[in-house]
Amino acid sequence: MAECAVGDTGVRDDRKSRFVLVVDSNPAERNYTSIILQRFEYSVCTAATVEEALESMAVAVPALVISDAALQEKSGLDLLGTMRQREGLKDIPLIFLSSF
Helix, strand or coil: CCEECCCCCCCCHHHHHHEEEEECCCHHHHHHHHHHHHHCCCEEEEECCHHHHHHHHHHCCCCEEEECCCCCCCCHHHHHHHHHHCCCCCCCCEEECCCC
16 A cells, blocks of 8 residues: 655645655665655655555656666566556656665
């Protein structure tokens, strides 16, 4: 299940450009990345899988996606490919963050 930072139940119009989705199968990495972004006043949602990320983006479209390249089951490249095929998601920038 995708999770959003406490207090961020939705994305207000004035904050859409500061809404980031963090995708990583490692809970510690998701948390660490979220904490850093929140310190810079970004609204953050997290997801552990490609499916969770896509479900989250169906509810609220982020300004940026930061994803691990090596996720469980499907990879970050699978996420990127799916995003590029979907209207409304294809123009969202995606940054790969990996510990390889």
